[in-house]
Amino acid sequence: MANRYATSTFSITLASGASHLVIIGAHRDSAHEAVTANPGAFGTTPLAVPQISPRLAAYLAAYPDGPQV
Numbered sequence: 479m480a481n482r483y484a485t486s487t488f489s490i491t492l493a494s495g496a497s498h499l500v501i502i503g504a505h506r507d508s509a510h511e512a513v514t515a516n517p518g519a520f521g522t523t524p525l526a527v528p529q530i531s532p533r534l535a536a537y538l539a540a541y542p543d544g545p546q547v
Contacts, residue, residue, distance in 0.1 A: 482520035504544030
């Protein structure tokens with residue numbers, strides 16, 4: 479599985495019917511349902527400042543998958 483990084487913030491409805499929030503810069507593996515359903519919203523290189531704010535970059539360094547709600 480390859481790493482993918484969200485290029486924008488978006489919400490997607492998974493096959494289970496659950497809503498899934500992906501924030502810009504968050505990491506998902508290439509087999510994750512959010513990536514397979516919306517591959518154009520992910521890139522292969524991590525985002526960094528100035529693409530994302532310094533605060534968000536620090537948060538993603540600690541929690542690379544972003545918030546899990």
